Amino acid sequence: MWAGNLSFGLVSLPVGLYTATDSHTVHFHQLQRGTSDRIRNRRVNERTGEEVELDDIVKGYDAGGEYVLVEPKELDEIAPGRSQSLEIAGFVDLDEVEPIFFDRTYYLGPRGKGFEKVYSLMEQALAKAGKAGIATFVMRQHEYLVALKAEDGLLTLHTLHWADEIRNPKDEIDNLPGKAKASAKELHMAEQLIEALSMQWEPDRFHDTFQEKVAALIQAKQAGETVEKAEPAAEPTGAVDLMEALRASVDRARGPRSAGGDKASTARGRTAGSGAGHEKKPTGKKRVHSAPKKQDLGNLTKADLYKKAAAANVPGRSHMTREDLVDALKHAS
Structure with missing residues (x-):
């Protein structure tokens, strides 16, 4: 370059x-509705309506009623x-x-x-x-x-x-809350959620799922089929429901790791420092219990199932229904 x-x-x-x-964005051409006629953008003189060649175009700076003309070579000089x-x-x-x-x-x-x-x-x-x-x-x-x-x-x-x-965020956002007061329990639960969802940075695990779905939409339309619409976005969490939403999020994040994982985690939190030997046993049991994972799949949303399918590199996942994802993940495991 x-x-x-x-x-x-x-x-x-x-x-x-x-x-x-x-x-890897999927590119589209512009067509007139009801036809296969391409829409072209042309350089047109707005006064005469005639098309202008690129070599006949110069840059003009609006100096308040009149233009100052600048040639490309003058910018280089x-x-x-x-x-x-x-x-x-x-x-x-x-x-x-x-x-x-x-x-x-x-x-x-x-x-x-x-x-x-x-x-x-x-x-x-x-x-x-x-x-x-x-x-x-x-x-x-x-x-x-x-x-x-x-x-x-x-x-x-x-x-x-x-x-x-670089824009000043205070000038762009007129309702910044600052450090809004949160209870000690809410802050502790939020920290637990962050810890439960902590992971290693592995960029290959993530994919542009929207572009995959666009490609699947094109294939489906070619075959005369329909594609399942995306699930609606989650409702905003209000202050009244914050603690319950945090608790449920922590339970959900820990859940797939084991059956009864939340109880084990709570027990470990209460007995921290009371003897490492007692802590390792439930941890070991929690990690080897793999049977409940198949049952847990049925309780996950389609979005969560799709994330698991992407991590497992399940082929054709972008056009699968929720039931298809569950079945494919069971076979993958």
Whole structure:
């Protein structure tokens, strides 16, 4: 996407910029209803109604009643050399860059032969220091603030938002509650829920289920079939029902692990510190009891069943009914 020189101090390295991510969105064409006629977007002169060629189009800035015309080459001329230069201004600790600043990710690769050592040296030094290089550069008539990082043996470039692009949440949300008062029991139950739902970060476990359902919808319409509609969203939880909703959520999160798992968990909470030997026995029993899992499937919602099917890589799950999901999960187990 871009080629230039990466430099810090007097060290310079020719690099190429590569797209790091891809989109799997299902794309549609626009058609006139009742026909197979494509709808096209054209560049049309709003005064004459005639189509205009791309080469005859210039940029115009509205200066209050009249336009200031700017040619594309004039934008390139005001940034001489910078469009081919990626110069690091300094290095910061990675933890100092808040997540809200990160935008898109790109790969950086060495360009040309004989620069592998310089590239590897920069990657290793950044990895060991745990820092990111902060720089600016111009690409496609836009200037970007970027962070250069070392990740798994290669250099990555992350475009960042400018500071004045970050909106103040207090200006955007007029009803922020601040730290609303919560009872000690409610806070403790919320912490238990977080603990019960804690997991390892495994990105491969998650899939774009909406795009899968869009693909299944297209296949069903081709075959003249219908697709089951999604379940309605859950109702908002009011303050009156908060404690009961938290308790039920904790029970549900712990439930699939064992029959009577909540009682065992409660018992462990009451006997914490009273002897490790007594705690390990119910824990071991809880983990080996797998028979109730098949019975528990019938009590789960379709959304929960679909999550389990996705984790088990059940084929064709996107167009299964609730009963199909239960049956497929039983066979998978």
